[in-house]
Amino acid sequence: xxxxxxxxxxxxxxxxxxxxxxxxxDYLEIKPGEWFEIATFLHDTPExxxxxxxxxxxxxxxxxxxxxxxxxxxxxxxxxxxxxxxVLDRETPEVPSVEKIWRVADWFEREVYDxxxxxxxxxxxxxxxxxPDDWIGWPLRKDYETPETYHGIVVPKIKEEWE
Amino acid sequence: xxxxxGPQHPSTHGVLRLKVKTDGExxxxxxxxxxxxxxxxxxxxENLSYEQVIPYTDRCDYIASMNNNFGYVVAxxxxxxxxxxxxxxFIRVIMAELxxxxxxxxxxxxxxxxxxxxxxxxxxxxxxxxxxxxLEMTCGARLLYNYMWVGGLSHDLPVGFVEAAYDFxxxxxxxxKEYNDLLTYNKIFIERTADIGVMPAEVAINYGVTGPNLRxxxxxxxxxxxxxxxxxDRFEFNIxxxxxxxxxxxxxxxxxxxxxxxxxxxxxxxxxxxxQMPSEGDVHAALPKKVRPPKxxxxxxxxxxxxxxxxxxxxTGKPVxxxxxxxxxxxxxxxxxxxxxxxxMISDVLAILGSLDIVLGEIDR
Numbered sequence: 337x338x339x340x341x342x343x344x345x346x347x348x349x350x351x352x353x354x355x356x357x358x359x360x361x362d363y364l365e366i367k368p369g370e371w372f373e374i375a376t377f378l379h380d381t382p383e384x385x386x387x388x389x390x391x392x393x394x395x396x397x398x399x400x401x402x403x404x405x406x407x408x409x410x411x412x413x414x415x416x417x418x419x420x421x422x423v424l425d426r427e428t429p430e431v432p433s434v435e436k437i438w439r440v441a442d443w444f445e446r447e448v449y450d451x452x453x454x455x456x457x458x459x460x461x462x463x464x465x466x467x468p469d470d471w472i473g474w475p476l477r478k479d480y481e482t483p484e485t486y487h488g489i490v491v492p493k494i495k496e497e498w499e
Numbered sequence: 500x501x502x503x504x505g506p507q508h509p510s511t512h513g514v515l516r517l518k519v520k521t522d523g524e525x526x527x528x529x530x531x532x533x534x535x536x537x538x539x540x541x542x543x544x545e546n547l548s549y550e551q552v553i554p555y556t557d558r559c560d561y562i563a564s565m566n567n568n569f570g571y572v573v574a575x576x577x578x579x580x581x582x583x584x585x586x587x588x589f590i591r592v593i594m595a596e597l598x599x600x601x602x603x604x605x606x607x608x609x610x611x612x613x614x615x616x617x618x619x620x621x622x623x624x625x626x627x628x629x630x631x632x633x634l635e636m637t638c639g640a641r642l643l644y645n646y647m648w649v650g651g652l653s654h655d656l657p658v659g660f661v662e663a664a665y666d667f668x669x670x671x672x673x674x675x676k677e678y679n680d681l682l683t684y685n686k687i688f689i690e691r692t693a694d695i696g697v698m699p700a701e702v703a704i705n706y707g708v709t710g711p712n713l714r715x716x717x718x719x720x721x722x723x724x725x726x727x728x729x730x731x732d733r734f735e736f737n738i739x740x741x742x743x744x745x746x747x748x749x750x751x752x753x754x755x756x757x758x759x760x761x762x763x764x765x766x767x768x769x770x771x772x773x774x775q776m777p778s779e780g781d782v783h784a785a786l787p788k789k790v791r792p793p794k795x796x797x798x799x800x801x802x803x804x805x806x807x808x809x810x811x812x813x814x815t816g817k818p819v820x821x822x823x824x825x826x827x828x829x830x831x832x833x834x835x836x837x838x839x840x841x842x843x844m845i846s847d848v849l850a851i852l853g854s855l856d857i858v859l860g861e862i863d864r
Contacts, residue, residue, distance in 0.1 A: 387704050391798060391826040393811045406811070408798045412704060412720065419798065440707030443834045451541070466534040466863060475542055 341384060341418060349374055354423075363406075363419035371422060372432035372458070378409060378418070379437050385411045386418065389438035394448040399479040403429045403452060424454060433459035451476035502845065506535055510613045510849040513859025515833075517848070524844045529837045536863035544823035549575055549649060549790040552823060557643040559825060560861040562605055565598035565634070566803040568647035573728050574799035574810040575649045578792035586780030587651050588730045593664070593772045594637065594646060596765040600671070601630040602804035603711075603758045603765075606856040610755060611682050613853035614691050619682040626674055629667050636660060650785040661773055668766050675763060683759060692755060693746030696851035698839045700749065706838065707831035710806025711761060712855055715741040715754035722802040734771045736764045751854035758856070791818050805829050805856060825864060829857040 342364070346353060352374060354365040366374060378386045390408040397404065407420040422431055433456035435441040445456040446465040453474035456462055464471060473480055482491055505516040514535035520528040540559060544552050556571045557564040569591055576583060608623035631641045636657055638646040646653050682688050698708070700716045713720055719738045723731040739760030741753030792814040800809035806828030813822040832855045840851045 389707060390800065390807070391809050391811055391824065393798075393822070393824040395813060395822055406796075408809070408811070412718070415725070438707070439705050439838070440831050440834065443830060464534075466537045468534070475539065 341416065344381070344383065345374070345377075348377055362417065363421050365421045365423065368422050368424060368431045371420075372434060372437075374420075375432075375434040375437050383414075385413045388412055389434070389440050389444075390417075392441060392444035392448055394452040394454060394476065396452060396477045402426055403454060403477075405431055405448060405454060407434075429454040430457055431455075432457055433462075435459050450474075453477070504848075510853065512609065512853070512857055513862075515857075515859055515862075517836075517852075519845065519848065521845060526840055526843055526845060526848055529840055529848065531833055531836060533833070533859070533862055536859050538864065540825065540864040541823055544820055546819065548818050549792070549820060552820065553648065554643065554645045556825075557645055558860065559827065559864055560803065560805065560808075560829070560858050561642060562858050563598050563602040563804045564642065564644050565594045565646060566602075566801070566808065568644065569595050569729075570799070570801040570803065570808045571810055572647045572649050573801055574797055574812055575790065575792060577799055578795065578797050578812065578814060579649070579787065579790070581650050581785055581787060583650060584780045584782065584784050585730070586777045587782050587785070589772050589776035590652060590656060590782070591647055592729055592731065592734075593769050593776075594634070594644075596769045596772070597630050597633060597664075599804045600762050600765050601627045601634075603762050604630075606804075607678065607682070607755065607758055610853040610856070611688070613849050614688060616682055616685065616688060619678060622674075622677060622681065626671060629670070633660070633663060633667060636663065648786060649790050650787050652782040655782045661776075664769065664773055668770060672763070672766055675759065678759065683756065689745050689752060691850055692751035692854065695746075695751045695847050696839045696843065696854065697747045698749045698835065702835065702838060703749070706835040708806070708835050709828050709831070710802065710804070711757045712754055712806065712832050714738065715757045715854075716749035717741050717743075717753075722800060722807060726800075728799075728801055730772075731768075733775065734768045736767050739764065751850055754854040754856075789818065791816065800826070803828060805832065805858065805861070825861075827861040827864065829855075829859075829861045833857050833862055 349370060352366050352370040354367060378384050386409040388410045390410050393406045395404040403424045403426055405422045409418045424431060433445055435445055445459055448454050449462055450464045450467055451474060484491060500521050502519045502521055504519060506514045516532040518530040519526055540555055543555055553568055553571060556567040560567050604623040604627040608620040611619040635641045638644050638654055698716050700718050703713045703716045717740050719740050721738045724738060739757050741748050741757055745752055794814060794816045796813040798809060798811045800807045808828055809826030811824035812820055815821045840848045
């Protein structure tokens, strides 16, 4: 991420940016509240023109810690990239949906919801996508416990720890 | 009327269910229902060492396993800062491109089958077989290779591979004309695919559609050129884009045609790679003793036959990845189906679905 992008964003949204880029890479941490406005700004501003949302990744930092959503953005025109990270509270993980801006987010957000239980507010059709509708729990959370049976079918045990 | 297509249906290329709302013959809404092949790839990765993940990536897009391996090992190597010997890079490119041809042959053959042309399918599978033989010769497997390792390869090329590969390329190139005569410029095929399911470039980008589907809409975007990884910057090849030769830019026929042209470009790349490849070199030389990337995360994408294949890997410095997310190109390609297939007839939906070339193993992971 170039310094220019950071400056433009800082001027437009002075209060929403939490942390600047660090040595590990080009990312920007923001607060969830203004995410929809920031996303619209990133998409519509001609100098930024992030027209392509590459990926949405959910992360769970453990039962004691928080959840996180990461967005990888890319501009087909300017060929620059940006990673946005949003830290969420574990008990009520809510983040505005950006599915109206990038339609690709529709399924990506459903997948993150399916696996982590992160609620994307304003999503038009937020329901499970890969798992059955009646599945209980959020499988990719670190404290998830595999059920013993599903509709009477015994679920085979997997190894607990890597050896 | 609500019509269910699938989960078991010859045209769904796997286990996919489409809930199609229709008004007479005209489709008004499509809801794809996926997840029948979900195998918790990402959850498994959190309990496996970095090397053990590679065979799992094979099983995601099982039509083009080499490319899946490739994307993953490139990402892990970049995290660890490993320099791979040149010979390894060239072998990887050769394998990935051969696998790309095989994958496109399958896509085109089954697409013809969806439309009702049986013969091209047999011709294309005949030639795909020869590629599978080459891959079998190299690593012993025909579909799920586990060939690329972090820092190297599982085996060097076998004796006689280079000659066999040249033989295949010489054999294959003229065959493309055969496909063109049989299917590409077939009147019935054109009637079924031209002007059908037009996907404008903005829609494709907004829906995150990549690869041949995006190029079919006239956008010259190819990661092998745009963000060259491995040794792709050393080869001369073109990016075929849809031009609307028989219809509108971005229709089913364009997506099909881009794949045909891409096979020829891949042939070019393989030829150049075979010529430039250093004849000596130990493919195990750069294998790390322990695959343990430093703390941090990476999002790396490579060009698989279906588009941008991205891996988001988070490492906490342990021998097991903390998180592996696979951004599958077919996943996004399927999500655009509702948008572009509305307003067409039921039989056209299958033509549009086939032209997107989805693999359910990769969508459901």
